[in-house]
Amino acid sequence: MLTKVNMWDDEHGWQHVTVQEASSIYHHSINLHSNVFLCELCGQYINYIASQGRRLNYFRHNNKSEDCEEKSTGRSSYCRTNPLGFSLPLRIWIDGRRIEIFLGFLPLTEEWIKRASSKGAQLRIRANGVLLKTFNISSDRFLPNKISYLSVGSNFAERYEIDHDMDECLDVWPSTVLGFGRNGTMFSKESGRRLERNSNVVVGCEYVLLVPGNLPLVRNKDVSIEDLKPANGYQVFLVKAKSISLGAAEFFLGYGLRLTDQQAELTQVYPFAVKSHYVLLHQSEKVWFHKTKGHIDVSPNPSSRAFGSCMDMFAVSGGIKQILSLSRFEEHTGVLRYIMLRKVSSISQPIKAPKVTVVDSKNSVVPPGESKVLPQKRFISVTPEYDGMIKVFKGDLEIDRVPLKGGCAACVDVDRNRSYRIYQGLDCVYKITFKRPKAAKVISDDDILKLLSGLKGKEVSVSHSLGSLSGKLADMPKTRIWLLKRIRTGKIYDSAIKILSQL
Numbered sequence: 001m002l003t004k005v006n007m008w009d010d011e012h013g014w015q016h017v018t019v020q021e022a023s024s025i026y027h028h029s030i031n032l033h034s035n036v037f038l039c040e041l042c043g044q045y046i047n048y049i050a051s052q053g054r055r056l057n058y059f060r061h062n063n064k065s066e067d068c069e070e071k072s073t074g075r076s077s078y079c080r081t082n083p084l085g086f087s088l089p090l091r092i093w094i095d096g097r098r099i100e101i102f103l104g105f106l107p108l109t110e111e112w113i114k115r116a117s118s119k120g121a122q123l124r125i126r127a128n129g130v131l132l133k134t135f136n137i138s139s140d141r142f143l144p145n146k147i148s149y150l151s152v153g154s155n156f157a158e159r160y161e162i163d164h165d166m167d168e169c170l171d172v173w174p175s176t177v178l179g180f181g182r183n184g185t186m187f188s189k190e191s192g193r194r195l196e197r198n199s200n201v202v203v204g205c206e207y208v209l210l211v212p213g214n215l216p217l218v219r220n221k222d223v224s225i226e227d228l229k230p231a232n233g234y235q236v237f238l239v240k241a242k243s244i245s246l247g248a249a250e251f252f253l254g255y256g257l258r259l260t261d262q263q264a265e266l267t268q269v270y271p272f273a274v275k276s277h278y279v280l281l282h283q284s285e286k287v288w289f290h291k292t293k294g295h296i297d298v299s300p301n302p303s304s305r306a307f308g309s310c311m312d313m314f315a316v317s318g319g320i321k322q323i324l325s326l327s328r329f330e331e332h333t334g335v336l337r338y339i340m341l342r343k344v345s346s347i348s349q350p351i352k353a354p355k356v357t358v359v360d361s362k363n364s365v366v367p368p369g370e371s372k373v374l375p376q377k378r379f380i381s382v383t384p385e386y387d388g389m390i391k392v393f394k395g396d397l398e399i400d401r402v403p404l405k406g407g408c409a410a411c412v413d414v415d416r417n418r419s420y421r422i423y424q425g426l427d428c429v430y431k432i433t434f435k436r437p438k439a440a441k442v443i444s445d446d447d448i449l450k451l452l453s454g455l456k457g458k459e460v461s462v463s464h465s466l467g468s469l470s471g472k473l474a475d476m477p478k479t480r481i482w483l484l485k486r487i488r489t490g491k492i493y494d495s496a497i498k499i500l501s502q503l
């Protein structure tokens with residue numbers, strides 16, 4: 001019998017409802033197609049069965065419904081992707097009409113990386129049984145303090161399967177990564193991360209939606225939808241819920257997501273730690289957190305969690321590597337957020353960033369930042385540690401990309417008024433901008449004076465701003481004297497102000 005059931009409330013969104021409460025509203029059965037009762041676990045509508053006889057009323061999934069953790073038909077083939085109930089992160093990078101896909105791997109300890117490296121361990125990524133990529137598990141690619149994103153190019157799949165030669169990593173690297181749904185898949189616009197199955201979307205936040213090319217998108221007045229350029233045969237949209245409404249909630253439900261006005265937050269409060277979205281490095285016996293809602297699980301040792309006097313504050317103790325997850329329900333059910341806690345001996349060392357060497361034609365190092373001079377022969381030579389790319393920008397507009405091969409030098413022509421950003425994986429590790437020196441003045445002091453002297457028309461009072469302007473006309477002495485005379489008389493032509501304000 002299903003107990004985790006929601007009903008829509010116009011003010012608060014999806015709200016929990018019991019069988020007893022449902023019975024007081026409905027005296028007859030409600031079919032799932034009436035879209036009244038929702039399974040809180042999997043986000044599918046369910047049946048409400050009102051039995052007139054001796055049996056009790058109950059909620060039930062349809063036999064044909066998709067897999068649910070609490071499907072009560074007895075024929076469920078549902079199996080979680082891993083015991084911790086979450087998938088490793090998946091990120092996309094949209095480059096014009098091409099989408100690149102990255103899978104994220106939680107960090108391994110230094111000892112693990114060393115051991116894997118010495119035995120030549122490999123990591124393989126497959127989709128539908130076909131091998132997509134093989135990576136060596138070594139310190140070149142895997143960092144002990146940071147998630148590593150590995151590219152599978154533009155290989156779209158509903159699921160990615162992972163296997164590797166490191167049995168010890170099974171709990172950190174679940175064997176399945178959720179990929180692209182048949183109806184469409186939603187990503188955070190900010191990070192490019194795929195939203196997990198049944199996760200929350202927040203009113204007012206922007207998301208990128210990828211929908212297979214042949215599927216029509218059902219528009220909705222409560223959701224703002226902006227069409228972007230299609231890529232890799234997918235339609236690409238920028239979507240945002242305008243308000244909490246059943247219409248908007250159903251739009252997102254179509255992609256397996258739950259609309260809310262407030263995200264379940266998990267915040268580390270004490271002591272000092274180095275944090276990123278999935279990894280937290282600390283040096284303490286106990287790390288304190290605050291959560292806004294949901295259930296907390298700690299793995300591998302669940303007893304290491306202790307609640308404070310206020311139930312929303314809790315501490316996690318011990319262990320060099322633990323996974324903390326925040327779920328809709330107990331026991332890793334409906335994971336909303338997870339983070340790896342790593343106890344390290346020192347966090348004062350900066351997190352190691354991939355090394356990239358940038359030199360000019362004379363082999364002198366070109367420091368990042370802003371530069372008013374171009375290097376001689378107008379090129380830079382870039383040697384990255386790993387495969388990556390250089391993105392060339394004109395203002396905010398990306399105008400070119402140059403692929404980089406790990407360990408190989410690449411020469412890149414540079415020009416003024418351009419920025420060059422060097423990426424290793426998804427991280428920008430170096431940025432240089434060549435600025436154009438200020439253009440010489442086209443209009444001379446004499447020209448301006450001639451223009452001002454010939455003016456006629458309506459006179460107005462001189463304002464304070466003209467006084468400060470005169471201070472800025474050091475390189476236009478004749479115009480400045482003319483302006484100072486006007487300031488002394490207190491009157492100036494209206495049209496003169498317009499000319500002066502453009503200087």
Ligand SMILES: [Zn+2]
Binds near residue numbers: 061
């Ligand atoms: Zn369900």
